[in-house]
Amino acid sequence: xxxxxxDLDTRKRVLALVAQGRSLNAxxxxxxxxxxxxxxxxxxxxxxxxxxxxxxxxxxxxLPEDPAAYSYLLGLYLGDGCINATRRDVYVxxxxxxxxxxxxxxxxxEAMRTVRxxxxxxxxQSQGCQYVTAASKHWPCLFPQHGVGRKHERRIxxxxxxxxxxxxxxxxxxxxxxxxxxxxxxxxxxxxxGGIRKRYEYPRYFFTNVSLDITGLFTDAxxxxxxxxxxxxxxxxxxxxxxxxxxxxxxDANVGAKY
Numbered sequence: 001x002x003x004x005x006x007d008l009d010t011r012k013r014v015l016a017l018v019a020q021g022r023s024l025n026a027x028x029x030x031x032x033x034x035x036x037x038x039x040x041x042x043x044x045x046x047x048x049x050x051x052x053x054x055x056x057x058x059x060x061x062x063l064p065e066d067p068a069a070y071s072y073l074l075g076l077y078l079g080d081g082c083i084n085a086t087r088r089d090v091y092v093x094x095x096x097x098x099x100x101x102x103x104x105x106x107x108x109x110e111a112m113r114t115v116r117x118x119x120x121x122x123x124x125q126s127q128g129c130q131y132v133t134a135a136s137k138h139w140p141c142l143f144p145q146h147g148v149g150r151k152h153e154r155r156i157x158x159x160x161x162x163x164x165x166x167x168x169x170x171x172x173x174x175x176x177x178x179x180x181x182x183x184x185x186x187x188x189x190x191x192x193x194g195g196i197r198k199r200y201e202y203p204r205y206f207f208t209n210v211s212l213d214i215t216g217l218f219t220d221a222x223x224x225x226x227x228x229x230x231x232x233x234x235x236x237x238x239x240x241x242x243x244x245x246x247x248x249x250x251x252d253a254n255v256g257a258k259y
Contacts (some may be wrong), residue, residue, distance in 0.1 A: 014038055016092070016122050016135050054138035056161075063161060064142065069114035071169035074143070074162065075176020076108055078214050083139050083146040091139040091146075094124075094131045095180070103259035104179050108132045111176075115142065152237070156213035166217075170224040171254040177218050182207035184257040202243070205251050210237035227251060 010033070017027045024035045055062040064070040077083075081095040093112065097105045109121045112134045124131040140146045145156050158166065166173045178184070187202045209215050215231070215238045222229050222240075227247040232239045242251055 012120055013122065016120065016133065017124065022124075054141050056141040057138065061161070063165060064115055066114045067165045068169045068172045069111045070142070071165050071172035072176040073108075073111040073115055074166070075173045075178075076111065076180045077143055077176075078145065078151070078156065078217065079177050079180025079182070079209065081180070082151075083143060086135070090135050090137055092133055092135045093139045093143070094133045096126075096129050096131055098129050101179075101258040105130055105132060107179070151214065152209070152211035156211055156217070158217065166221060167224065170221045174218070174221050174225070174227075174251075175255045177207055177214075177221075178205060178251075178255050179258055181209050184251070184255075203248050203252070205242040205248065205255070207240045208234065208237055212238060215240055225250065225254070 010031075014027060014031050014033050015038075017030070018024065018038065024038050027033070027038060028035045055064055076095050077093065080097075081093060084092050084094065086092060095108050095112075097108055099105075105123065109123070109132050112119075112121045112132060116134060116136050116138070119134045119136045121132065121134045124133055144159055144162075145151070147154050182205060184203060184205050187204065188199055189202070190197050190199050192198075207215070207218050209218070218240060219229055219231070222242070227242055227250055228244045229240050229242050229247070232241065242248060
């Protein structure tokens with residue numbers, strides 16, 4: 001009886017919210033589905049998705065079908081993402097995106113859809129941001145950097161097949177990292193020229209991350225595309241800046257500001 005009241009898409013959406021760690025009461029209030037129904041679905045529902053085969057789980061492991069989208073999503077994950085396991089051996093990829101950048105939210109969701117086309121993507125509102133999420137059994141296969149604890153507390157290194165993708169699509173990887181833990185800003189100053197004070201603007205890019213491994217992956221990618229950079233140690237992590245005019249022009253052409 002409980003199942004007949006709701007279609008499969010509704011049940012999948014509700015269970016995806018529960019997989020985020022939210023309470024049954026909170027999910028029930030948001031969706032209008034009773035807690036009794038949710039509890040019933042947790043123990044006897046069809047799989048969340050009928051997933052397409054994982055390219056890494058084949059007898060001969062291959063690459064994602066859209067390596068550019070994967071390279072972008074990899075950058076987003078390393079910057080502001082996490083993977084959480086549920087009790088049913090399904091993993092939830094979550095990437096935090098500020099409400100300030102609706103274009104970024106949609107780009108992130110589109111990348112998830114492209115990498116795992118048969119897995120539903122959900123937006124979960126939190127204070128000041130939205131979590132772009134999707135559930136799949138195969139996120140650890142696609143992101144082997146997943147592990148126990150925070151990313152900056154463990155070794156982060158790319159697998160050879162990931163390096164192959166990033167080497168072929170470095171700008172997508174750089175854009176994902178900038179869109180997650182980076183920014184484009186405009187500094188300015190004034191100069192007195194011919195008795196007239198003029199304003200000059202200096203755009204630049206910044207990327208900051210607590211993990212030295214991740215900032216190292218970022219600078220390696222910048223080196224691939226011949227973007228000059230400088231690093232500054234901070235109390236927590238390292239700040240990478242791109243300020244040279246020619247390098248900023250390259251970044252503007254291939255990355256751009258968040259939107």
